[in-house]
Amino acid sequence: MKNRVLIAEDLYLLRDGLVHLLQAHGYSVVAAVESGPELLKGLLELRPDVSIVDVRLPPTFTDEGLQAALAARKQLPGLPILVLSQHVEQLYARELLADGSGAIGYLLKDRVFNAEQFIDAVRRVAEGGTAMDPEVIAKLLASNARNEPLAALTPREREVLEAMAEGRSNTAICQRLYLSESAVAKHTASIFAKLGLAPSDDDNRRVLAVLAYLNSR
């Protein structure tokens, strides 16, 4: 099981909370750091199975964490990283997704409140999947408002697309939207046809294709 995790968070309470939460779910925390330089060193030397990184870290309190994550993934492509932030920006999401290698997550810090869903996102990222915050996806779709193929989707298809863009597997989409596996598969096929994307059975590759489509605008 991929359970070696690194945590980078400067607020003691949140860092401690994350350590406890992850340990309770069977992860072993290999490092809990609180600044950008420490983070980059830890990412490159320990190569954790998954890292949970706050965007804003000391010493500059700007986007130190994000920069460290991008730098580490440049040297180790596909290094699984889940980025947490108090606010989500399309700009950052696009930078994280730009290398197209997956194993990336970008969530609001609030998502930690729901331990189950948060651990699910950590697991997805560790396994090479994607976890995008619903708010990022909403912004992506809003900025695609004038996109005609998207406007042609039915409301149900749009919901499936949103869930898919967040990085959820077919099974998870079924549970969330109370649909059968076959109905989800049908919707997915229809979405891909309408957007002119090549269908794929692989969950992760499918998500990346959808995000790339939304980002291409």
Add this chain to the structure above:
Amino acid sequence: MLRRYAHIAALLALLVVEVAVIVLSVPMLVLSFTMGLVFLFPWQTMLVRRVAALNRRLVLGWTGVEIAPPYLPPPPPPVPQADGMYRSDRTLYRTPRMPAWNNRWKWLISDPATWRDLIWLVTDPTVKIVLVPVLVLVPVRGLRIYALWSRLLLGATAASRLASQVSHLRRTRNLAADSQAAEMRRIERDLHDGTQARLVAIGMTLGAVEQLVDQDPAAAKALLAKARDASSETLTELRRVIRGIHPPVLAERGLADAVRALAMDSSMRVTVDVDLPNRLEAPVEAAVYFAVSELLSNAARHGDASTATVDISAAGPNLRVTVTDDGLGGADPAKGSGLSGIERRLGAFDGVLALNSPPGGPTTVTMDLPWALPGNGARKPSRLPRWKTFTVIALLATAWCPTFPQGFVAAVFKIIGFDEKSWFLALYLPPAWQWPGIIGMITLGVAMHGLAIWLSSTHDRDRWLEAASPARLWC
């Protein structure tokens, strides 16, 4: 050439007007200052200002010599006190009329330009008559000489420029303070009505959970889930407030990426082009960010635009921001859109906004912020050019010679009747010419000292003042 002579004819014809104004002014001034008919003084001053303004306009049209008006800015209208009365010095008035009149009187009588105007008016006819031969023989040169003469007495002085700048700064400072106070009130309201209320609700829910947890664990659990959702909503709300205060991307990445993030979040296709040598100061960044944000949302909402471009670049020491969209156009700042708010916000940095929005589009908004680029804020005064430096040094190095030995020492020799002539040139002259020679030497020396001081003290002053003055001095 014929036009020049027409100009000269007009110039001389104005003599009649000037003489008429002088004839009118003298009794008005005498009456207002000796007979107590003080109400005549403002009329007289405004009359002279009219003539001066006409002269400035004509000179500009004929010779291109620009004469900036030197007048102090008019006093603001009187503001009533808390009890509704108007105060002027130690007297209270029911209506603003008297205080306004008093202020106006003080404004006119304390402005040196009033008296300079008067001196100009009285001397101008003589100057014109003296200049007639020059004007007739070399009209172009003559008109220029006349223009320079006018500028001498009608132009702005360093003091008047500074005074107007101070009043401009006071006005923009007040605007900035006002908008900041309004901003604070808005934030306070947002926090009070939103975040604070939600936190109270969460606290109450948790209190209920505390009571329920032993008797009805299931209900307590449901309430806890509710509290969690409420805290999530509170955070969403708080994020919105923070975005309105200072957007996180701006703090984390600076203006360029913050505007790019704005462009991404917009429903329009927005092209962003930022070309700046380095990061701007934080307040300028914030002002530009909110301006661009407002303009983009206006374009999408009111203009129904589908594409827009944002260009942020340096224009010399100034910052220039251009936002163009392909919307419907016809935007009007007077209609209370966000444009006046943007203008106020930029005003704190002496920034100006130019709007070009013909019906049918496209709309272009250009914003200029003078001296907004870091490192350019305080421009060093340029150094003296080499020839001036040499002249000043040469003058200071030699001026002592005519002043002291050739002037004063020779004078002392002459007074005490000392027979030695030494190297004092004036003493070699015939006796009748000796005193004029000595005085000439002293005058020459003093003039050389004076010239050296004048050369070094006046250099760059006007340019420095221009750079330090706001773009719209007389608005």
